[in-house]
Amino acid sequence: MMFVPFLTAGFPTPSLFKKMLFILEEEGAGMIEIGVPYSDPLADGPTIQRSSIRAIDQGMNIRTVLDLIKEVRKEGLKVPLVLFTYYNPLLQMGLEQVAKEVVQSGFNGVLVPDLPIEESQPLKEALKQYHIPLISLIAPTSFERIEAIAKQAEGFIYIVSSLGVTGERSQFHTKVKQLVQTVKQFAQVPVVLGFGIKQKSQLGSLTEDLDGYVIGSALIRIIEEIEQELRESLVPESIESEEFQFQFLERFRQRIREVQQ
Amino acid sequence: MMQSLQWEIDLGNGRFGPFGGTFIPETLMHAVKELEEAYERIGKDPEFQQEYLKWVQEYAGRPTLLYFADQLTDVLQGAKIYLKREDLNHTGAHKINNAIGQGLLAKRMGKKKIIAETGAGQHGVASATIAAKLGLECKVFMGIEDIERQRLNVFRMQLLGAEVVPVESGRGTLKDATNEAIRYWAANIEDTYYLIGSVVGPHPYPTMVRDFQKIIGLEAKQQMIEREQRLPDYVIASVGGGSNAMGIFYPFIEDHEVQLIGVEAAGKGLDDQHAATIAKGKPGVIHGSYTYLLQDQYGMIQPAYSISAGLDYPGIGPEHAYLQAIGRAKYTTITDEEAMDALKILSQTEGIIPAIESAHAVAAAIQLAKTLSKDQVILVNLSGRGDKDMDTIHRFFTEKAKGVAKE
Numbered sequence: 001m002m003f004v005p006f007l008t009a010g011f012p013t014p015s016l017f018k019k020m021l022f023i024l025e026e027e028g029a030g031m032i033e034i035g036v037p038y039s040d041p042l043a044d045g046p047t048i049q050r051s052s053i054r055a056i057d058q059g060m061n062i063r064t065v066l067d068l069i070k071e072v073r074k075e076g077l078k079v080p081l082v083l084f085t086y087y088n089p090l091l092q093m094g095l096e097q098v099a100k101e102v103v104q105s106g107f108n109g110v111l112v113p114d115l116p117i118e119e120s121q122p123l124k125e126a127l128k129q130y131h132i133p134l135i136s137l138i139a140p141t142s143f144e145r146i147e148a149i150a151k152q153a154e155g156f157i158y159i160v161s162s163l164g165v166t167g168e169r170s171q172f173h174t175k176v177k178q179l180v181q182t183v184k185q186f187a188q189v190p191v192v193l194g195f196g197i198k199q200k201s202q203l204g205s206l207t208e209d210l211d212g213y214v215i216g217s218a219l220i221r222i223i224e225e226i227e228q229e230l231r232e233s234l235v236p237e238s239i240e241s242e243e244f245q246f247q248f249l250e251r252f253r254q255r256i257r258e259v260q261q
Numbered sequence: 262m263m264q265s266l267q268w269e270i271d272l273g274n275g276r277f278g279p280f281g282g283t284f285i286p287e288t289l290m291h292a293v294k295e296l297e298e299a300y301e302r303i304g305k306d307p308e309f310q311q312e313y314l315k316w317v318q319e320y321a322g323r324p325t326l327l328y329f330a331d332q333l334t335d336v337l338q339g340a341k342i343y344l345k346r347e348d349l350n351h352t353g354a355h356k357i358n359n360a361i362g363q364g365l366l367a368k369r370m371g372k373k374k375i376i377a378e379t380g381a382g383q384h385g386v387a388s389a390t391i392a393a394k395l396g397l398e399c400k401v402f403m404g405i406e407d408i409e410r411q412r413l414n415v416f417r418m419q420l421l422g423a424e425v426v427p428v429e430s431g432r433g434t435l436k437d438a439t440n441e442a443i444r445y446w447a448a449n450i451e452d453t454y455y456l457i458g459s460v461v462g463p464h465p466y467p468t469m470v471r472d473f474q475k476i477i478g479l480e481a482k483q484q485m486i487e488r489e490q491r492l493p494d495y496v497i498a499s500v501g502g503g504s505n506a507m508g509i510f511y512p513f514i515e516d517h518e519v520q521l522i523g524v525e526a527a528g529k530g531l532d533d534q535h536a537a538t539i540a541k542g543k544p545g546v547i548h549g550s551y552t553y554l555l556q557d558q559y560g561m562i563q564p565a566y567s568i569s570a571g572l573d574y575p576g577i578g579p580e581h582a583y584l585q586a587i588g589r590a591k592y593t594t595i596t597d598e599e600a601m602d603a604l605k606i607l608s609q610t611e612g613i614i615p616a617i618e619s620a621h622a623v624a625a626a627i628q629l630a631k632t633l634s635k636d637q638v639i640l641v642n643l644s645g646r647g648d649k650d651m652d653t654i655h656r657f658f659t660e661k662a663k664g665v666a667k668e
Binding site for chain 1: 282283284285286287288289290291292430431436440443444445447448449450451543544545546547548549554556558559560561562563
């Protein structure tokens, strides 16, 4: 089952973000979601919001994210990457332009959490020319929409495990097992589960039906924790120093191994 | 009067030209579809319409007065100014019309809990009021900045039994309270009704809120004909999200001899901090709707500013974006300073202290009236009363007096 980590682009710093991508690839990520920091992230909980604000303060936006990914591709990152962004930044760039740049930067898919199938046609068309899939989400409240969404799905289907926003939870929605099985009936593409997952072990018997699982907020929290630990133990070192980054990435690698258990 | 208010419901495809739509997370889609279906079915029911009418009359106190501001008109020596006195509604603003409509709808849908977002507190108070009356549980999301500015309204909501949820994310104003209300709604979608306070948000809210507010324009039109045997030359209303303006504009849209003017907050100036969404914004997606909004080149939503906590919203109802695009309504701007001057003039000529939101419309009317002849007529929507703004008004004039003293 594929491990799909989520990182907020440019968090905690652009250089650490880039290095973490390589570690995730080495540690077996099957695909990585890259979140474009946004001013008003409606679908995100407090952890991802916090990381977005910090990244925005360091100059991150749709433009700089595309550029950063272009750089890591040049540096040899091979793992498939999915652009996770709200719709407005794409609209402002222009959908045709977005499609072109998404390919040029080296993204392999696009996921827009505030774009239900009813509104997704213009972006889907633009991306189609470049064979880039627009990923669909299915929620526990999707009910009678499941079949329609699943049938038009491209790339993979992202099932939202819980109601509400992103963030770690101790329990999934009560009907998540049934939801996953229903989606599987109609899906012609892989199915991954996200929202609220801290660690693979939490999935239990759900793994039987899933092709992958997304870990987002938990990773952001791990990054915050490592940063905090190092700030306490490496007082004079700046976050940009070699020593800080070395220690940071070692701890990050360790934690990535843990969440996959 | 207005004994047989009836409205046709045409939800169409949820678009006003290119504007509107449903740009929301999948988790919310079922709820807005359910709402669309419920509004179409229940809203059309003559019994429901009668019930709404009874409530706005017997509970809110409609019809509100159409008041000829004779003293103000005399001072300006120009067009006649009429005020549609929405400030005389129960709870002090037009917001109650919509809260009643959606409250009754939520009840019929079998919902027990409602949530609302509020900036100036007027919508929060209206929601808390109707929740109390209908026996619904109510949470109101409010930015911490606005909680500070509108302490009295916070207390009113609490007294009415609502829980005021402080929102710290972002800048702690209406935009952030709206984000947080949407997030909460997504997490509690199975039993919670989201009572949106303006003609904004995903379809069907802009249409539905306009339908509940258009009673303002229907009454005003009829009252104007009774008083002047004609329609006004201009209808002026302030615009934040734009519900009071849509409410008074809508019944006049087919009357092409009537010019519709929406007034946005220019704050400290259009090159400084402001909330002038149409004047300075660009089309994009905010809170579920494609409309004009204040944003940077990368599509990040920019904070809006106005001295009025009711106008500092970076978006605008999609139907306003459409009326502007087709040229049916014009949108102008008024600064903090101009609004506060108008507030003082209206207070001292008519003995009516308007909400700062409404003072923006009054200011635009004052500027316009001077350029018109005495046989022309301006209708201003006085959307709310100034009681809630007393702290802000007091601070503004005290600081202004100090500034003058220094000079």
